Amino acid sequence: MTKKILIGIPPKNHVNLALDEVKGLIDLGNNCQTIIYTRNKPFAGKINKLLGVLINAFALVNKLHSFKPEILYLNSRFERVGTSRDFITVLLIRLLYWKKLDIAIKTHGSDLRILTKKSFFFNSVLIPYLTKQVALWFFLSQEEKNNIAKLAPKFAEKIYVTGNIIDPKRSIKSKEFIEHHGLQNKCFKFFFAGRMVAEKGIFTILRAIPDFKYKKECIFIFAGNGEEFEVFKDEIKTLQLEEYVHLTDFLPDEECDHFYANVDALVFPTYFDEGFPMALFKSVACGLPVITTKTRAAIDYLKEPENCIWVNGKDPESVTKALNTIYENKKLRETMAENNLFLGQNFTRSKITEQMHLDFIKATTFN
Incomplete structure (x- = not known):
């Protein structure tokens, strides 16, 4: 049973991820079109943010009238700002578009404090309304669904757990790539990619390096930028780590992805x-040994020592210990690499979108 689906995709971050889902759903016979659905600029004023949401919502309504899909599928986040945007958007759609339409939302991360803080608007208006109007919510970990089931059982009934599509073919091992980034003379390469904020553990990594026994044989590559990037650079100077750290600043996915095939561990x-x-x-998916924390989807899929070494993200000493273990134990790295390559096969385009397609059918058939 195929569907006619309008898909809201981001304009900048993780575009390939969204388009992979579109292609996968089309491969299954669905008729899909896309429209930009995005968060506002983080530093915009409240009036400008609201205006942006309204403009985006009216564009969606116009597209719905011209395309007439059975399902509207939006990529979003489950937290105060993102969910407020979803509420306004869904409300306007229901007021201005009267044809039958099932709505699905995929949340790329969540802040469940939205369900625990005392707020009349969120507790009595926003969450109940979206619970009624949205046919299914895709969350990215079983932990999120379990926690929501304790806090908002009705809402949890709409939740389906899915993964993201990963295509390791986008990461190509290349001597030229390493030379382009000036890393050809560096030995063991530890890699981090993401938004440069403390919660991602970036300062914990820096504070782990001074006590890392093998730092002179290694380079730590940080790909990304963000709100604390300048503070991060100052911390590198304060700790006198310039010779051990390589910063790329922001890189588009098309370039950043190649690092995964050209480094030694995450x-x-x-x-x-x-x-x-x-x-x-x-x-x-690229078969890298991994040092990480017990967070959500990581818990669903990874085990220690088969796939990773668990650390405390706020404790530099635990990270230092893991760095030493990864560097010293070649056999462990090889085992992790083999296991992770195998695990990565769970996130192919066909596997992820086939399950999503079945969830669409299950959630909307009797809606």
Whole structure:
């Protein structure tokens, strides 16, 4: 049973991820079209943010009238700002588009405090309304679904757990790539990719390096930028780590993805409210040894020592210990690489979108 689906995709971050889902759903026979659905600029004022949401919502309504899909599928986040945007958007759609339409939302990370803080608007208006109007919510970990089931059982009934599509073929081993980034004379390469904020564990990595026994034989590559990037650079100077750290700043996915095939291990001690962190699972699919934390989707799929070494994302000493273990134990690295390559086969385009397609049918057939 195929569907006619309008898919809201981001304009900048993780575009390939969204388009992979579109292609996978089309391969299954669905008729899909896309429209931009995005969060506002983080530093915009409240009025400008609201205006952006309204403009986006009216564009969606116009597209619905011209395309007339059976399902509207939006990529979003389950937290105060993202869910408020979803509420306004869905409300306007229901007011201005009267044809039968099932709505699905995929949340790329969540802040479940939205369900625990006392707020009349969220507790009595927003969450109940979306629970009624949205046919299914894709979350990226079983932990999120379990926690929501305790806090909002009705809402949890709409939740389906899925993964993200990972294509390791986008990561190509290349001497030229390493030379382009000036890393050809560096030995063992530890890699981090993501937004440069403390919750991603970036400062924990820096503070772990001074006590790392083999730092002179290694380089730590950080790909990304973010709100604390300048503070991060200052911390590198304060700790006198310039010779051990390589910064790329922001890179588009098309370039950043090649690092996964050209480094030796991922170090990702995040304590952010991750959903399905792409840096982590791209590393898995490319067969990298992994140092990370017990967060959400990581718990669903990874085991120690088969796939990773668990660390405390706020404890530099635990990261130092893991760095030493990974560097010293070649056999462990080889076992992790083999296991992670095998695990990565769970995130192919066909496997992820086939399950999503079945979930669409299950959630909308009797809706």
